[in-house]
Amino acid sequence: MAEGVPARKPHHAGHRERLRDRARGAGVHHLPDYELLELFLFRSQPQGDVKPIAKALLSRFGSLAAVLAASVEDLMTVRAEDARGRTKGVGAETALDLAALHEVARRVAKEEAGKRAVISSWTSLLAYVRLSLQHEPREQFRVLYLDNKNQLILDEVQNRGTVDHAPVYPREVMRRALELSAKNLIIVHNHPSGDPTPSRADVDMTKQVVEAARALGLTVHDHLVVGREGVASFKQLGLM
Structure with missing residues (x-):
């Protein structure tokens, strides 16, 4: 690289903060599934572009619910290629985080279903x-x-x-x-x-x-x- 020429920033530079700003502004409920997944992956993968992994997870399992319900072992088979052609996979820490998120959601749903007589809170039970x-x-x-x-x-x-x-x-x-x-x-x-x-x-x-x-x-x-x-x-x- 010629002296004095600034290094090119990766295409995803600043993406995390832009996504967080949109989530703060419009609310996380407005984010598409892959971006909501990205936002969560930021925590277990503090560096790099996680968009390819988020999209690969949804492609592999078919839906956000199926991603969260997948086993740790199955999650760790997912790999994705970034814009530079580098392959990155779902590691043990990321897989465990996703499994924990599913368990949190399951317990919240169970809590809702159990607040009243089960047969009078049928919608919560089915969920x-x-x-x-x-x-x-x-x-x-x-x-x-x-x-x-x-x-x-x-x-x-x-x-x-x-x-x-x-x-x-x-x-x-x-x-x-x-x-x-x-x-x-x-x-x-x-x-x-x-x-x-x-x-x-x-x-x-x-x-x-x-x-x-x-x-x-x-x-x-x-x-x-x-x-x-x-x-x-x-x-x-x-x-x-």
């Missing part, structure tokens, strides 16, 4: 189960144990399975309900395929759980099946 399960890569079978006022005692994972099956043991569900002095239940599981439409096996399993609960004087309010495309309610579908 919570979607956030918890819609991007899970394996089936999970969970039970929401409720007291006699239908307030949440415990949301417990009863079993984890494969991509299309999680074994369910009605006897174990009932045993746990008695331990917790629960009076009512909502059962929840996810379909990693994305389609929440209940299967024949889902319907049969639900009947078994409902019958076991009835024998003990307990009530199963609903069975929710969560997928990326939404949440199916057995009660609304007339399946229970």
